[in-house]
Amino acid sequence: MLAVGIVGLPNVGKSTLFNALTRAGALAANYPFATIDKNVGVVALEDPRLYALQKTFARGERLPPVIPTHVEFVDIAGLVKGAHKGEGLGNQFLAHIREVAAIAHVVRCFPDPNVVHVMGRVDPLEDVEVVETELLLADLATWERRLERLRKEARANRELAPLLEEAEGLHAHLTEGRPARTFPLSEEGRRLLKETPLLTAKPVIYVANVSEEDLPDGAGNPHVAALRARAEQEGAEVVVVSAKLEAELAELSEEEARELLAAYGLKESGLKRLARAGYRALGLLTFFTAGEKEVRAWTVRRGTKAKEAAGEIHSDMERGFIRAEVIPWDRLVEAGGWARAKERGWVRLEGKDYEVQDGDVLYILFSV
Secondary structure (H helix, E strand, O other): OEEEEEEOOOOOOHHHHHHHHHOOOOOOOOOOOOOOOOEEEEEEOOOHHHHHHHHHOOEOOEOOOEEOOEEEEEEOOOOOOOHHHOOOOHHHHHHHHHOOOEEEEEEEOOOOOOOOOOOOOOOHHHHHHHHHHHHHHHHHHHHHHHHHHHHHHHHHOHHHHHHHHHHHHHHHHHHOOOOHHHOOOOHHHHHHHHHOOOHHHOOEEEEEEOOHHHOOOOOOOHHHHHHHHHHHHOOOEEEEEOHHHHHHHOOOOHHHHHHHHHHOOOOOOHHHHHHHHHHHHHOEEEEEEEOOOOEEEEEEEOOOEHHHHHHHHOHHHHHOEEEEEEEEHHHHHHHOOHHHHHHOOOOEEEOOOOEOOOOEEEEEEEOO
16 A cells, blocks of 8 residues: 655644545644654545446446555654754654655645744745755665665675765765755665665655645745745655645535535645655556456556566465456446457456556456
């Protein structure tokens, strides 16, 4: 399951956004450290392709159950200067952020004298720098320890010299205040980084929390413009949301929510836009299994082979994998089911090394 950590300085709207996304009721209050322990919420991702497949396998009025894929959102305690040394709730923050696969960095882009800002003023770039600096300092301490071990290993094994040079380059990159995710690594370097994961290597999505007046895209907000310019430099994405509006949407019926979104020029909620941004940041895709008993969505990384995808469904399928019957979801819907799709020659037989594509429907043949 994809885990996205919601981070940022205190009082930027993290917990309000988390409540809206998950309706989990995390404590949201106008003072620092209202979130002490991490709050976790699992959110189902609606996918219209699922419901098209569901209708395809309906038998009369009986519709097969639909099981969507999920995203796990983790609301992590607000961070302050000195977190890398354990100040504030720094130790808890760093421990929790290590557990997530991607970071949704909520940045305040709205003025409000009634909501205290921990830095005393609204300055999104300064907010980003505070959080980024703390992560960089934590990474430097981690990487320096690994670098020292690698230096000793390289003295005994000259073949490690190129890897040591690359590791030294990453250390210099971090020292210059640049995140690990922007440093180009060789395949061997990526393996080393996997052994010693760094916080700034995680994909980041910047979440610009704006007032309702700045919706739908924050085009007239100078804070959002500055944040977008920074994000572009590191190849990151900016998702503009109003946590206040999202909180209102969470209390409405589906029809009422659609009407309110339309009033602000929005077609979908912040949940869907943020979750999709998380998918893009992590290079994920969705494949399906479908039949009369169940229609289900599964999430894997791009480049996943058919045998590995089978393992997501059940370990027995991966162990005893023979081959996969594969068809794009829309062709299966057009055919009206597996039998007709096979008659038209639209179902392919693929082996274990086939790379699963977004929207594929798989039927796994296996023997154990």
